[in-house]
Amino acid sequence: MAIDREQLLHVAHLARLELREEEVERLGAQLNDILAAVSKVSELDLADVPPTSHPLDVVNVWAEDEPRPSLPVDVALANAPDREGDMFRVPPAGS
Amino acid sequence: MIDTLRLTAEEANRLLAGGQVSSDELYAAYGDAIAARDEELHCYLHVCEDDPGTGIPIALKDVIGTKGIPTTAGSRILEGYVPVYDATVVMRLRARGLRVLGKTNTDEFAMGSSTENSAYGPTRNPWNPTRVPGGSGGGSAAAVSAGLAPWALGSDTGGSIKQPAALCGNVGLRPTYGTVSRYGIVAFASSLDQVGPVARTVRDCAFLYSLIAGRDACDSTTVELPRPVELPTAEDLHGLRIGVPRELNEADGIEPGVRAAVEAAIELLCGLGAEIGECRLPLSVEYGLPCYYLIAPAEASSNLARYDGVRYGFRARDAAERLEMYERTRDEGFGEEPKRRIMVGTYALSAGYYAAYYGQAQKVRTVIKREHDAAFETFDALVSPTSPTVAFPLGERTTDPLAMYLSDLLTIPSCMAGLPGLNVPCGLSEGLPVGLQIVGPQFGENTLFAIGHALEGALGFDPVPERLR
Numbered sequence: 061m062a063i064d065r066e067q068l069l070h071v072a073h074l075a076r077l078e079l080r081e082e083e084v085e086r087l088g089a090q091l092n093d094i095l096a097a098v099s100k101v102s103e104l105d106l107a108d109v110p111p112t113s114h115p116l117d118v119v120n121v122w123a124e125d126e127p128r129p130s131l132p133v134d135v136a137l138a139n140a141p142d143r144e145g146d147m148f149r150v151p152p153a154g155s
Numbered sequence: 156m157i158d159t160l161r162l163t164a165e166e167a168n169r170l171l172a173g174g175q176v177s178s179d180e181l182y183a184a185y186g187d188a189i190a191a192r193d194e195e196l197h198c199y200l201h202v203c204e205d206d207p208g209t210g211i212p213i214a215l216k217d218v219i220g221t222k223g224i225p226t227t228a229g230s231r232i233l234e235g236y237v238p239v240y241d242a243t244v245v246m247r248l249r250a251r252g253l254r255v256l257g258k259t260n261t262d263e264f265a266m267g268s269s270t271e272n273s274a275y276g277p278t279r280n281p282w283n284p285t286r287v288p289g290g291s292g293g294g295s296a297a298a299v300s301a302g303l304a305p306w307a308l309g310s311d312t313g314g315s316i317k318q319p320a321a322l323c324g325n326v327g328l329r330p331t332y333g334t335v336s337r338y339g340i341v342a343f344a345s346s347l348d349q350v351g352p353v354a355r356t357v358r359d360c361a362f363l364y365s366l367i368a369g370r371d372a373c374d375s376t377t378v379e380l381p382r383p384v385e386l387p388t389a390e391d392l393h394g395l396r397i398g399v400p401r402e403l404n405e406a407d408g409i410e411p412g413v414r415a416a417v418e419a420a421i422e423l424l425c426g427l428g429a430e431i432g433e434c435r436l437p438l439s440v441e442y443g444l445p446c447y448y449l450i451a452p453a454e455a456s457s458n459l460a461r462y463d464g465v466r467y468g469f470r471a472r473d474a475a476e477r478l479e480m481y482e483r484t485r486d487e488g489f490g491e492e493p494k495r496r497i498m499v500g501t502y503a504l505s506a507g508y509y510a511a512y513y514g515q516a517q518k519v520r521t522v523i524k525r526e527h528d529a530a531f532e533t534f535d536a537l538v539s540p541t542s543p544t545v546a547f548p549l550g551e552r553t554t555d556p557l558a559m560y561l562s563d564l565l566t567i568p569s570c571m572a573g574l575p576g577l578n579v580p581c582g583l584s585e586g587l588p589v590g591l592q593i594v595g596p597q598f599g600e601n602t603l604f605a606i607g608h609a610l611e612g613a614l615g616f617d618p619v620p621e622r623l624r
Contacts, residue, residue, distance in 0.1 A: 115573025
């Protein structure tokens with residue numbers, strides 16, 4: 061199933077990627093090649109096969125709910141591209 | 156005079172314990188080797204001026220978070236990022252006195268098979284600098300081969316430890332899923348990612364694994380090892396049954412020179428006393444690659460959502476509003492391969508396609524796991540080439556993503572099943588190393604080390620690249 065330009069831009073928006081025009085063309089072609097290759101998984105009839113989401117049979121790992129010290133605010137903000145006081149600063153939400 | 160090309164970690168530890176060399180002398184010797192050879196090879200993205208500790212040095216793949224030392228994952232979007240805490244594996248190494256030499260090059264976010272996807276330029280293969288070192292952990296593998304580190308840590312999602320080890324001629328272990336903590340590691344595909352050792356000998360590889368393995372309260376996917384790591388000593392393989400999966404050994408695209416070296420290694424294993432038999436993994440090999448290239452991008456698209464320019468890393472300049480800031484940050488910060496995978500993954504997870512793509516791939520994963528389980532009812536380990544080809548020329552596969560993906564054809568199936576795999580060098584073809592992949596059942600690392608060690612002794616492969624001898 062081929063993915064058209066409109067779908068490509070929709071997926072890019074879902075992924076929060078602003079693609080430039082030349083990227084739209086190149087990625088569109090490559091994506092169709094990749095999707096055609098991976099669609100091979102649909103050849104198998106696996107209606108009765110359970111999915112594997114995780115290779116080890118580990119369920120419900122419990123931990124004690126004990127408070128521990130967390131990073132000081134200045135350390136947590138050390139890599140912030142922009143900050144204001146004790147907060148990350150970002151541009152305003154659009155309309 | 157310390158010969159960093161030949162010194163094993165085991166020998167370095169012995170010299171250190173005996174007082175014949177100091178920790179500072181060792182650290183300086185590798186620093187000198189890096190200064191002399193890394194301009195050509197570009198194994199390191201960051202070289203530390205110094206690092207505290209009383210033990211021997213180590214190199215770390217740049218997806219491993221290191222407090223106070225830049226960590227970029229080979230991406231512009233993490234340029235300038237300096238972690239404020241150490242990954243659990245780093246804390247465990249530091250507790251044993253190990254000192255970080257630097258951070259090694261990787262394909263961006265560990266997505267690739269050649270390191271050519273690094274935003275900071277490729278690493279070159281120490282055996283022939285016109286060839287790739289493999290990837291994504293090409294920096295760690297090339298550094299160990301070129302004597303720029305005695306050993307290193309890498310990470311493996313679909314072959315990123317084993318395949319570079321094969322192409323650079325050293326020993327690399329992808330451990331059983333869940334045995335090594337990922338706390339503090341840059342996440343790619345969480346149901347697949349594993350941290351593991353790269354070394355020049357199987358014993359060094361086993362020892363380094365013993366330092367990092369085991370349950371970590373900060374990573375709920377980890378488990379305690381059911382048996383402690385055993386450093387291999389035996390020279391023979393009597394009593395072991397080794398399977399040769401036909402599809403992994405006869406796949407299209409395996410070079411004749413690779414096949415010949417692997418067949419000779421299998422003969423040697425037989426001569427060492429192992430019982431050899433053929434087995435089958437037909438669906439795992441035919442459907443492993445498409446299964447991987449749905450599951451890994453799907454999980455990557457979710458994990459990479461965190462890079463939004465808000466809390467750390469790169470932020471696009473002068474965006475008027477927030478959505479524009481997110482979208483431009485991600486467009487300017489991510490390279491081509493992460494974008495491709497984010498797009499494939501987002502599509503595969505989107506409404507209407509989830510069941511046909513991601514859901515179906517998870518079922519294929521069950522099929523792959525069952526095929527391997529069946530093989531391990533008869534065999535203790537399975538062997539095949541690690542990579543279908545020797546190191547390929549830089550640029551050969553960069554314009555065709557699907558051709559690059561095929562580099563991992565033989566490493567991916569066992570990764571999907573969460574199984575451990577060891578690469579051991581087994582000879583040369585066209586003057587370049589060939590690697591033997593030894594895959595075991597879950598928690599079967601000790602068997603892999605035993606086979607690898609006996610083979611290493613019988614083969615006498617010289618891991619020092621010919622041009623550096």
